[in-house]
Amino acid sequence: MPAHIDRTSVNSSSPFEGAWLLLTVLAFGLLIKLFYNTFFGPLSKIPGPFYTRITNLELKWATLQGRKMYYLDSLHQKYGPIVRISPDEASVVDLAATREIHKITGGFKKTPWYKAFTNYGTNNMFTMIDVKEHSNRRRLLGQPLSDSALKAVRPLVMQKTKLAISKLKEQLEEEGHMDVLRWFHYMAIDIISDLSFGESFALLEAGKDNQYIQDMAKNDAYSGYVSELAPVFKLMSYSPYQPAIMNEMKETPRRLLSHARAALKTYKDLRETAPQKIENKPMLFAKMFKAQADGGLEENQIIAEAASNILGGGETVAVTLAYLIWLVSKSPDTQSKIAQELASIPDEFTYDEVRSLHYLEMVVRESMRLYNSVVGASLRRTVPEGGRSLAGYFIKQGVTVATLQFSLQRNPDIYVDPEVFIPERWEKPTPEMKEALLPFGLGTRSCVGLHLANMELRMAAVGFFKAFPQVIPSTTNGMSDEAMEMVNYFLVAPKGHKCLITVPGKS
Numbered sequence: 001m002p003a004h005i006d007r008t009s010v011n012s013s014s015p016f017e018g019a020w021l022l023l024t025v026l027a028f029g030l031l032i033k034l035f036y037n038t039f040f041g042p043l044s045k046i047p048g049p050f051y052t053r054i055t056n057l058e059l060k061w062a063t064l065q066g067r068k069m070y071y072l073d074s075l076h077q078k079y080g081p082i083v084r085i086s087p088d089e090a091s092v093v094d095l096a097a098t099r100e101i102h103k104i105t106g107g108f109k110k111t112p113w114y115k116a117f118t119n120y121g122t123n124n125m126f127t128m129i130d131v132k133e134h135s136n137r138r139r140l141l142g143q144p145l146s147d148s149a150l151k152a153v154r155p156l157v158m159q160k161t162k163l164a165i166s167k168l169k170e171q172l173e174e175e176g177h178m179d180v181l182r183w184f185h186y187m188a189i190d191i192i193s194d195l196s197f198g199e200s201f202a203l204l205e206a207g208k209d210n211q212y213i214q215d216m217a218k219n220d221a222y223s224g225y226v227s228e229l230a231p232v233f234k235l236m237s238y239s240p241y242q243p244a245i246m247n248e249m250k251e252t253p254r255r256l257l258s259h260a261r262a263a264l265k266t267y268k269d270l271r272e273t274a275p276q277k278i279e280n281k282p283m284l285f286a287k288m289f290k291a292q293a294d295g296g297l298e299e300n301q302i303i304a305e306a307a308s309n310i311l312g313g314g315e316t317v318a319v320t321l322a323y324l325i326w327l328v329s330k331s332p333d334t335q336s337k338i339a340q341e342l343a344s345i346p347d348e349f350t351y352d353e354v355r356s357l358h359y360l361e362m363v364v365r366e367s368m369r370l371y372n373s374v375v376g377a378s379l380r381r382t383v384p385e386g387g388r389s390l391a392g393y394f395i396k397q398g399v400t401v402a403t404l405q406f407s408l409q410r411n412p413d414i415y416v417d418p419e420v421f422i423p424e425r426w427e428k429p430t431p432e433m434k435e436a437l438l439p440f441g442l443g444t445r446s447c448v449g450l451h452l453a454n455m456e457l458r459m460a461a462v463g464f465f466k467a468f469p470q471v472i473p474s475t476t477n478g479m480s481d482e483a484m485e486m487v488n489y490f491l492v493a494p495k496g497h498k499c500l501i502t503v504p505g506k507s
């Protein structure tokens with residue numbers, strides 16, 4: 001037994017001293033990072049808030065609260081058309097720079113951020129970064145979505161539009177208002193599921209979401225969390241005590257996979273047992289099925305594309321259309337001009353007739369300028385080798401640059417009274433006005449569903465205003481301008497998750 005224990009030598013440092021030491025090291029590390037980023041960082045010369053030299057926490061916070069585009073827009077108003085928003089990311093709303101970043105020959109690739117939207121363990125066209133892999137896939141899916149190929153889809157869009165409008169009429173009779181967001185969401189999903197799987201999910205008939213749609217919405221939200229808080233989720237995955245959400249995050253993709261497999265099996269069974277049912281049916285994936293039969297594609301890859309289309313082609317159309325109807329419902333003058341124009345085409349109209357409607361075209365453009373489902377998305381791209389000059393600054397290679405429709409399409413130097421809905425501004429647009437309107441993006445990564453979306457938006461808008469020439473926003477069930485405020489994750493949606501419209505005298 002030792003004769004004497006020197007207690008001062010045992011555990012001489014208290015936990016507080018340890019914490020101080022850790023804090024000092026952290027503070028020192030941050031100072032070094034700040035010093036380096038201030039003078040040598042890739043974005044040291046780009047204007048932006050001081051703290052963005054070391055952190056993007058405010059951006060993440062704004063993103064998680066669904067107000068990213070408002071935060072970015074406020075930075076652009078203060079710092080100009082190019083702003084540092086993180087130590088290695090700049091937001092760009094300059095017109096020439098936006099077109100440079102997205103043009104076909106620009107060489108700016110999507111960033112790895114898109115990987116968070118990968119499903120079923122495989123890339124889909126939206127998440128692909130590699131140029132060759134993407135162009136091969138786009139070749140398979142792009143042609144069936146071309147304007148000429150979609151002629152075969154017109155009867156389907158017409159039939160679903162009519163069904164949606166009859167459901168809206170029923171709701172108006174029963175409840176005194178109609179939720180255009182809900183019914184047009186079902187319409188868009190029924191169209192894209194029919195085109196993808198050979199059989200629609202029949203949400204319009206059922207009047208409610210199925211499990212697949214609920215899971216898709218959850219999965220979309222989870223992808224958003226993971227993309228913004230990747231390190232936190234990585235840490236949580238090692239913890240023995242995992243919150244319930246972690247389990248749901250694993251289970252949801254599994255359920256989605258089995259739903260999608262079942263839907264594809266239905267299609268394949270139909271091909272064998274009742275080929276007459278699908279023989280003349282336009283199918284987006286005809287080329288992909290052929291590629292699968294030739295051994296060039298796996299089933300998971302087809303399923304991943306189908307899921308991506310349903311996500312990309314459902315809510316996008318519904319939200320854009322709901323905002324269009326809401327804007328028009330607040331403008332009696334626009335309604336009477338639409339009604340006058342619609343009187344020139346029969347009630348059983350064709351898509352060619354719809355396309356000839358000049359005033360409607362201006363309404364669609366103007367509403368998409370202000371509101372569309374992707375207006376708040378930061379479209380992130382990597383600056384290619386050698387760096388590039390953008391908006392008067394040289395940006396080094398490897399840095400992320402992200403463009404933002406929201407600020408570009410509301411730029412007062414391009415659009416007079418940019419916050420006001422004025423369809424007539426498109427009567428004689430300036431070249432800048434046309435170039436800055438980019439609801440479907442630009443270049444090789446622009447929206448592959450553009451023609452389908454355009455058809456759905458216009459057919460449904462004409463069907464709606466023929467059925468309801470005079471409408472107003474409802475003031476019941478929590479509907480208000482505030483409920484229509486845009487909440488912005490990757491996509492944009494009304495804060496109240498609904499868009500209730502009525503006719504004068506009904507509510």
Ligand code: HEM
Nearest residue numbers: 125126312313316317320374379440441445447448449453
């Ligand atoms: C109003 C409706 C729509 C809007 C505003 C819209 C907008 C966009 C935008 C801006 C992009 C580029 C995204 C980026 O660069 O990150 C995009 C890509 C895409 N969209 Fe749409 N979209 C709409 C409807 C649709 C529909 C109906 C489909 C279904 C076929 C679809 C499928 C896709 C796909 C697969 C991509 C990725 C394309 C690629 O990377 O090659 N979208 N969309």
